[in-house]
Amino acid sequence: MKSASESDAFLTDRGKTAYESAVEEGIDPRCVPIHLNGPVPVGDEIVTPDYSEEDQNNWKFLFNRQMDLLPGRAGDAFMNGVEELGITSEGIPSLAKMSERMEAVTNWRIARIPGLLHEKDFFNLISNRVFPSTDYLRGADELDYTPAPDCFHDMFGHMPMLSEPAFADYYQLFGQAAMNAEGHQRVQLERLHWFTVEFGLVRQENGLRIFGAGILSSKGEVTHAVNGEAKVIPFSADRVVEQEYEVWNLQPRLFALESFDQLVSEFRNWTTNQGLL
Numbered sequence: 001m002k003s004a005s006e007s008d009a010f011l012t013d014r015g016k017t018a019y020e021s022a023v024e025e026g027i028d029p030r031c032v033p034i035h036l037n038g039p040v041p042v043g044d045e046i047v048t049p050d051y052s053e054e055d056q057n058n059w060k061f062l063f064n065r066q067m068d069l070l071p072g073r074a075g076d077a078f079m080n081g082v083e084e085l086g087i088t089s090e091g092i093p094s095l096a097k098m099s100e101r102m103e104a105v106t107n108w109r110i111a112r113i114p115g116l117l118h119e120k121d122f123f124n125l126i127s128n129r130v131f132p133s134t135d136y137l138r139g140a141d142e143l144d145y146t147p148a149p150d151c152f153h154d155m156f157g158h159m160p161m162l163s164e165p166a167f168a169d170y171y172q173l174f175g176q177a178a179m180n181a182e183g184h185q186r187v188q189l190e191r192l193h194w195f196t197v198e199f200g201l202v203r204q205e206n207g208l209r210i211f212g213a214g215i216l217s218s219k220g221e222v223t224h225a226v227n228g229e230a231k232v233i234p235f236s237a238d239r240v241v242e243q244e245y246e247v248w249n250l251q252p253r254l255f256a257l258e259s260f261d262q263l264v265s266e267f268r269n270w271t272t273n274q275g276l277l
């Protein structure tokens with residue numbers, strides 16, 4: 001149960017919590033974006049939950065299953081980030097500790113949030129180099145797939161890349177541009193987010209590698225992404241912003257960066273031309 005003050009911070013426009021509205025409307029309440037109307041705990045303000053033994057076992061299962069698949073498939077930046085942030089099978093990480101480590105490496109911090117955020121709240125945080133993360137884990141019935149945010153996706157999928165300096169800069173720039181975007185530009189930025197942060201590939205000297213969190217935290221997407229089934233197109237921001245995507249199926253096409261510096265410079269060019277940065 002949330003405390004009254006905590007619930008008050010997450011009321012929707014209609015004065016009900018997102019959960020209450022979703023239950024009335026028959027939508028999975030975890031997939032309803034939440035508006036923040038109060039501060040969220042950041043860094044050492046975050047209290048680590050007392051996770052159940054079942055949660056710890058599920059974390060261990062998810063971590064080990066992905067790490068068995070990732071050598072030779074995930075990019076060096078991701079693998080280094082897992083190590084740098086101290087993410088292991090031995091216990092669900094503490095957001096406060098991860099925030100401290102991330103701050104030391106790329107000056108990003110972590111905020112604990114209660115679920116899917118409304119986009120302006122999300123962009124506002126990342127434009128300030130604060131990554132919003134959940135701290136609860138999917139249940140045993142959703143180990144293969146969950147439509148909702150959870151801390152395996154947030155901590156394991158997203159955080160390691162935020163210890164890569166160029167990617168870390170890109171993500172902040174993304175937040176800043178998104179705060180200024182209107183109309184079709186929002187759709188275009190959403191596509192850029194999808195094909196980089198969630199489903200991005202990068203070409204290393206030793207081959208094509210994954211860095212997108214949506215792939216790295218999903219068993220099915222990892223094997224599909226680099227086994228030749230997906231069409232891989234050289235990344236170009238101008239091309240990606242025109243590319244529609246499918247949320248519910250495996251990705252038929254993906255984009256490969258040459259480097260994270262390329263991502264920063266193409267993003268700067270595109271957003272400057274659009275008047276967003």
Ligand SMILES: [Fe+2]
Nearest residue numbers: 153198213214
């Ligand atoms: Fe994500």
